[in-house]
Each structure stands twice: as structure tokens, then as C-alpha cells.
Amino acid sequence: MNKISSNVITEKCAFxxxxxxxxxxxxxxxxxxxxxxxIHRPRPTDMITCQLAFVHIVMLLITLDISSADIFKSLEFSNELNCKLMLYMNGVSRGLSISATCLLSIAQVITISPSSFYLATFKHKLTKHVTxxxxxxxxxxxxxxxxxxxYTVAHSNRTNLLNVSKYCSLTSINSIVRALYRMINLSQKIFFVGMMLLSSMYMVIFLYRHQRKSEYLHSMSISPRTSPAKRATCTVLLIVSFFVIMSCVDIIITSFLYTLWKYEPAVPHIQSLMGNMYATVSPLVFISxxxxxxxxxxxxxKMFQTFQELIN
Structure with missing residues (x-):
């Protein structure tokens, strides 16, 4: 009973x-x-944030197993095709999430870089390069x-399947092929995370220099103001740091799931909660x-308060 209630709680939390x-x-x-x-010339970071928000909407919709299944059933797709589309789109959206986050950090580095920095040559055509x-x-x-x-199939009576959701499973993959796909996936993540760490180091240096300049202006009795560049850099740095932390947690949980090679109802929901944490928190950080x-x-x-006062 406790196991069933915990599964229900984790599922409700995921929803x-x-x-x-x-x-x-x-x-x-x-x-x-x-x-x-x-705006005729939008900021490159605005373009990437827009792309990232769209990717996260798709990712959150796909990871809702029941909603996704209902959507595909309404389109009268077969169970096999449902699973293939759902897991394929989930993998693509997660890959785009890490890629777009990396692109955002690089774009911010180029935006704040001085003219002497070699990446500054891309600044005047950054929007085109980002696209x-x-x-x-x-x-x-x-x-x-x-x-x-x-390798995605619908549930069946076969024993050599890894159940990854209520409806879908992965077939047993050849060890060489599995190692190849894992190496490609891991290499992709290492590359993007490495680029994010490098760009984060540059942004930390930029913020440190900006802080020293602010302290100097303060000592000269000039009131320093937080520049838009510093505010945007802090936001991107916070987003990238949070993404790296959540990616590490997600990799641990995913590795645990594949190591078990058996279906534990609570594990996919916990994986969904951890994997979607970045997609949920990042827009709130951008907005705030x-x-x-x-x-x-x-x-x-203010308009709502004024309207409420008029009613009262």
C-alpha cells in the first residue's frame, strides 16, 4: 500500500x-x-531564450506519459508508433535543451567580450550565427x-525488455552497439558541459572585473548602477550552473535505471522530476x-489592484 501511494505521490508531483x-x-x-x-534587431540571447522555452514546452509535454499517450491515441496511432515517437521526441528535446543552453552561454560571452577579444568579430552578425x-x-x-x-517497442510478454514508462520498453541492445550509443551520448554531453564550464569561467572573470570597477566608482563617490550586461551575465551564469548540477543528478538516476534493467514504477517518475527540474526552474529565473x-x-x-479598488 505504501509503495502504491508513493508512486501516486511522485506521479502527481511530476504532473x-x-x-x-x-x-x-x-x-x-x-x-x-x-x-x-x-524589434527589428532582437538580441541573440532573446532568440536563444525563445528557442529554449519552446524546447522545454515540448519536453515537458512529452514526459507526461499519460498525456502523451492520450494525444497519440486521439491521432489513432498504433501503440508501437506512439512509443517510438514519444521516446524519440523526448531524446531530441533533451538534446536540444543542453545544446541551446550551451549556445546561450557562448552567445553571452561574445556579447560581453571587449573588441580586443577574438570572439568579438562574431558580435555584429551574432543573431545570424545563432540561427x-x-x-x-x-x-x-x-x-x-x-x-x-x-529499439523502442510497446509492452509485450518478452522478458528481455527494459520498461521505461507505463506503455513503452527498450529492446535488449547488442553490447557493442549499446556502448557506441552511450559513448556518442556521453561525448555530446561532455562537450557541451565543457563549453559551458569554459564560458562560465569567462563570465565569472567578467563579473569579478565589473565588481572591482564598481568598488572603484563607489570610492570615487560615484553611485554605481547594475548594468544590463552584468544582470544578463549573472542570469546566464546562474542558469548554466543549475543546468550542470541537474544534469549530473539526471545522469546518475538514468545510469541507475539502466543498471537495474527492470521496471520500478517510482524510478521513471523520480527521473522525470529531476530531468524536468531545469525546464521548470529556468523560465522562472529568466522571468524574474x-x-x-x-x-x-x-x-x-497595479491594474488589477486599481480594478479591485473600483469594484470595492
């Missing part, structure tokens, strides 16, 4: 978390779409996750740190 994440990412996506539409880079990343992720289409969004929220709250 609640996904609901908050979808709402936050949708709000962030709509804001940036409006911003990009109104091309994201397109290439999409193509690579579509190829890297093609194994999910081959973006002065433009905060100003809009303040105006909405």
Missing part, C-alpha cells in the same frame, strides 16, 4: 511540476515572440537519437531577472 513549467515557458515564449516581432548554429544542432540531435526509433518582464508584471498587478 504538478510539468504544469508549472509549461505555464512559465509559455509565458516566456510569448513575451519573446512579441519582443522579436516588435545557423541552432539549425545544425537540431539536425545533429535528430540523427543522434535515431536509435530510439529502432528580466526587467522588461518584471515591469510588465508590476503594471498588470
Amino acid at each position: 504538478f511540476q510539468a504544469g508549472i513549467g509549461i505555464l512559465a515557458n509559455t509565458s516566456l515564449l510569448l513575451f519573446h515572440i512579441c519582443t522579436i516581432h516588435q 545557423i548554429a541552432f539549425f545544425c544542432i537540431c539536425c545533429l540531435n535528430l540523427c543522434f537519437n535515431s536509435n530510439m526509433i529502432i 531577472s528580466d526587467k522588461r518582464i518584471v515591469d510588465i508584471l508590476k503594471k498588470v498587478i
Whole structure:
């Protein structure tokens, strides 16, 4: 009974978390779409944040097993095709999440870099480069996750299956092929995480120098103000740091799941909670740190309070 109740609790938590994440990412996506539409030359980081929000919406929708199954059933797909599409899209969206986060950190480094820095040559065409880079990343992720289409099956009476959700399983893969796919996946993660760590080091140096400059201005009786570049850099640094931590936790849980090679109902829900934590928290960080969004929220709250006073 306790085991069943714990499974229900973890499932409800996963649904609640996904609901908050979808709402936050949708709000962030709509804001940036409006911003990009109104501004002729949007910031490269706005473009990537918009892409990241869309990827996270897809990822959160796909990881809701019941909702995903209902969606595919309404389209009258077979169970086999349901599972292949669901796990393939889940793998692609997770790959795009880490890729777009890495791209965001690199774009921020280029944005704040001085003209003497060799990456500053990309600054004047950064929006174009970001679009091309994201397109290439999409193509690579579509190829890297093609194994999910081959090895994903619906539940059956076969014993050599790894159940990864309520409806879907993975067939037993040849050890050499499995090692190859794991090496590709691990290499991809190591590369992107490594790039994020390097860009984070540069941003920490930038913030340190900016802090020293602020202290100097303060000693000269000049009131220092937090620049938009520093605020944006702090946000990206916080996002990247949180992503790296959650990625490590997700890798541990995923490795545990594959090591067991058996279905434990609570494990997929815990994996979903940990794996979707970044997709849920990151839009909240973006929203709270973006002065433009905060100003809009303040105006909405003020209008609501005024309307409430008029009613009373």
C-alpha cells in the first residue's frame, strides 16, 4: 500500500511540476515572440531564450506519459508508433535543451567580450550565427537519437525488455552497439558541459572585473548602477550552473535505471522530476531577472489592484 501511494505521490508531483513549467515557458515564449516581432534587431540571447522555452514546452509535454499517450491515441496511432515517437521526441528535446543552453552561454560571452577579444568579430552578425548554429544542432540531435526509433517497442510478454514508462520498453541492445550509443551520448554531453564550464569561467572573470570597477566608482563617490550586461551575465551564469548540477543528478538516476534493467514504477517518475527540474526552474529565473518582464508584471498587478479598488 505504501509503495502504491508513493508512486501516486511522485506521479502527481511530476504532473504538478510539468504544469508549472509549461505555464512559465509559455509565458516566456510569448513575451519573446512579441519582443522579436516588435524589434527589428532582437538580441541573440532573446532568440536563444525563445528557442529554449519552446524546447522545454515540448519536453515537458512529452514526459507526461499519460498525456502523451492520450494525444497519440486521439491521432489513432498504433501503440508501437506512439512509443517510438514519444521516446524519440523526448531524446531530441533533451538534446536540444543542453545544446541551446550551451549556445546561450557562448552567445553571452561574445556579447560581453571587449573588441580586443577574438570572439568579438562574431558580435555584429551574432543573431545570424545563432540561427545557423541552432539549425545544425537540431539536425545533429535528430540523427543522434535515431536509435530510439529502432529499439523502442510497446509492452509485450518478452522478458528481455527494459520498461521505461507505463506503455513503452527498450529492446535488449547488442553490447557493442549499446556502448557506441552511450559513448556518442556521453561525448555530446561532455562537450557541451565543457563549453559551458569554459564560458562560465569567462563570465565569472567578467563579473569579478565589473565588481572591482564598481568598488572603484563607489570610492570615487560615484553611485554605481547594475548594468544590463552584468544582470544578463549573472542570469546566464546562474542558469548554466543549475543546468550542470541537474544534469549530473539526471545522469546518475538514468545510469541507475539502466543498471537495474527492470521496471520500478517510482524510478521513471523520480527521473522525470529531476530531468524536468531545469525546464521548470529556468523560465522562472529568466522571468524574474528580466526587467522588461518584471515591469510588465508590476503594471498588470497595479491594474488589477486599481480594478479591485473600483469594484470595492
